[in-house]
Amino acid sequence: MFEKVLIANRGEIALRIHRACREMGIKTVAVHSTADANAMHVRLADESVCIGPPAARDSYLNIPAILSAAAITGAEAIHPGLGFLAENASFAEMVEEHGFTFIGPTPEHIKLMGDKVAAKRAAVELGIPIVPGSEGAVADEAAALEAAARVGYPMLIKAAGGGGGRGMKVARNDAELLSQLPIARSEARAFFGNDEVYLERYLDKPRHIEMQILADGLGGVVHLGERDCSLQRSHQKVLEETPSPALNAAQRARIGKIATDAITRLGYKSAGTIEFLFQEGEFFFIEMNTRIQVEHPISEMISGIDLVREQLRVASGTPLGFTQNDVKFSGHAIECRINAENPETFRPSPGRVAEYHVPGGLGVRVDSALYQGYTVPPHYDSLVSKLIVHGATRNECLMRLRRALEEYVITGIETTIPLHQRLVEAPDFINGDYDIHWLEKFVGRT
Numbered sequence: 001m002f003e004k005v006l007i008a009n010r011g012e013i014a015l016r017i018h019r020a021c022r023e024m025g026i027k028t029v030a031v032h033s034t035a036d037a038n039a040m041h042v043r044l045a046d047e048s049v050c051i052g053p054p055a056a057r058d059s060y061l062n063i064p065a066i067l068s069a070a071a072i073t074g075a076e077a078i079h080p081g082l083g084f085l086a087e088n089a090s091f092a093e094m095v096e097e098h099g100f101t102f103i104g105p106t107p108e109h110i111k112l113m114g115d116k117v118a119a120k121r122a123a124v125e126l127g128i129p130i131v132p133g134s135e136g137a138v139a140d141e142a143a144a145l146e147a148a149a150r151v152g153y154p155m156l157i158k159a160a161g162g163g164g165g166r167g168m169k170v171a172r173n174d175a176e177l178l179s180q181l182p183i184a185r186s187e188a189r190a191f192f193g194n195d196e197v198y199l200e201r202y203l204d205k206p207r208h209i210e211m212q213i214l215a216d217g218l219g220g221v222v223h224l225g226e227r228d229c230s231l232q233r234s235h236q237k238v239l240e241e242t243p244s245p246a247l248n249a250a251q252r253a254r255i256g257k258i259a260t261d262a263i264t265r266l267g268y269k270s271a272g273t274i275e276f277l278f279q280e281g282e283f284f285f286i287e288m289n290t291r292i293q294v295e296h297p298i299s300e301m302i303s304g305i306d307l308v309r310e311q312l313r314v315a316s317g318t319p320l321g322f323t324q325n326d327v328k329f330s331g332h333a334i335e336c337r338i339n340a341e342n343p344e345t346f347r348p349s350p351g352r353v354a355e356y357h358v359p360g361g362l363g364v365r366v367d368s369a370l371y372q373g374y375t376v377p378p379h380y381d382s383l384v385s386k387l388i389v390h391g392a393t394r395n396e397c398l399m400r401l402r403r404a405l406e407e408y409v410i411t412g413i414e415t416t417i418p419l420h421q422r423l424v425e426a427p428d429f430i431n432g433d434y435d436i437h438w439l440e441k442f443v444g445r446t
C-alpha cells in the first residue's frame with residue numbers, strides 16, 4: 001500500500017479522501033490555492049503545498065504545480081477527487097509518466113467515456129441498452145433527417161464532447177431539427193471545442209438512475225446498487241437516494257447484471273458510475289463517469305463498503321477482497337446536498353460561517369469541510385456539506401432526515417437547508433413519485 005498520497009482537490013471530497021487515507025495509515029499531502037490556506041483539508045493533512053492563486057485554472061487545474069508538489073513531498077500516488085482534473089485523461093497519463101500512480105481508471109478508459117459518441121458505441125458492444133438515435137455523430141442534414149425518420153420525434157441533439165446537459169436541443173419535427181442543428185453545432189464548438197453532435201429519441205419524463213460499480217482491473221467487479229438522482233435543477237443534483245423508489249426487484253437485478261457484465265468486459269479498474277435514463281420500465285445508457293461521485297456516500301451507507309478505501313487498494317494493485325455475493329445491501333440512504341446559496345434564488349452566498357452545529361446520532365453522516373469561523377471562498381462550487389442519513393426503511397430514513405435537518409445550524413451564510421426542509425414534506429417526494437423535471441416545478445411554485 002502507498003505510504004503517502006497527494007490529494008489534488010479541495011473541500012469536502014479532499015477531506016473524504018484524507019479520512020480514507022488516515023484510516024489506512026497513509027500520509028496525506030494537501031494542495032491548495034491561496035484562497036484555501038485555512039481550509040479544513042489543509043489543516044488535517046500531514047503536509048500541504050500552495051499551488052497557486054484562487055482561480056482554479058491557476059491552482060487546482062495547474063498540472064505542473066500539482067506534479068511538482070507530488071515530487072517535492074515524495075508522494076507515490078495522486079487522488080484527483082472529482083471535478084477539476086478527475087476526468088482529464090492527459091492528466092492521468094502525465095501522473096503515470098512522472099512515476100506516480102493515478103488513483104482512478106486508465107487514461108484510455110477516461111478518454112473513451114469522455115467522448116459521448118465513442119462511449120455510446122462502446123456501450124452497445126458491452127451489451128448495455130442505449131437510447132435509439134443516430135449511428136454515431138451526424139455528418140450532415142441528410143444523416144440527421146434519416147435518423148429522425150427511423151427513430152421518430154421528438155429528438156434530442158447532444159454534443160459528443162458534452163455531458164452534463166449543456167447545449168442540448170429538442171427538435172419536434174424536421175423543420176426544428178434543421179434549424180436547431182447548426183445552433184447545437186456552434187454551441188458544442190464554443191463549449192467543448194468539438195462540433196460533433198449526435199441525435200437521440202427525446203425521453204420526456206425519465207428518472208435518472210445510475211449504477212455504482214467498483215472493479216480491480218484483475219477480473220474482480222461488483223456493483224453497489226443504484227442511485228436515484230432525478231431530483232435536480234439546472235443539471236445540479238440536489239438530493240439522491242438509494243435504492244430508487246421506482247425500481248422493482250426484477251428491474252434492479254436486471255440492471256445490476258448489465259452493469260457488472262459490461263464493466264467486466266471493459267476491463268475497467270477503480271470506482272465508476274454508469275448513468276441511465278429510466279422510463280416505462282426500460283433503462284437507456286446515457287453516460288459513464290470515470291470518477292468517484294459526490295453522491296457516493298449513499299451507496300456506502302447501504303453496502304458498508306468504503307469506496308475511497310477500495311479505490312486506494314485497487315490502485316495499489318490489490319484485488320477486491322469480496323465478490324458480488326458478499327455485498328449485502330441494507331436499508332435506505334438519502335443525501336442532501338447543502339450549498340452556500342440562497343434557497344429560493346440559488347444565488348451563491350459565500351462568506352464567514354458564524355455558528356456551526358452538526359447533527360449526529362445513529363444513521364447520520366455529515367461530509368463537510370466547514371467549521372465555525374471558516375470563510376467560504378467565492379471562487380469555487382457552492383457545495384459546502386452533504387447530509388447523509390441511513391435507515392432500515394425509506395420511511396425511517398425520511399423521519400431521521402427530517403430531524404437531522406432540524407438539528408443542523410449554519411449561520412453567517414445562506415444555505416439550501418430550508419429547501420431540503422420543504423422537500424422532505426412534499427407529498428410527491430414522500431411517495432417517491434418524481435422524475436427529472438419534478439424539482440424544477442417544485443422550486444418554481446414556491
Ligand code: MV4
Pocket residue numbers: 131156163164165166200201202203204208229230232235277286287436
Ligand atoms: C436525455 C434526456 C432525454 N432524452 N437524453 C441531461 C444531462 C445529460 N447527461 C443527459 N441529459 C439528458 N439526456 C434523452 N435521449 C434528458 C436529459 C436531462 C436530464 C438527465 C438526467 C438528469 C437530469 C436531466 C435534466 C434535464 C435533461
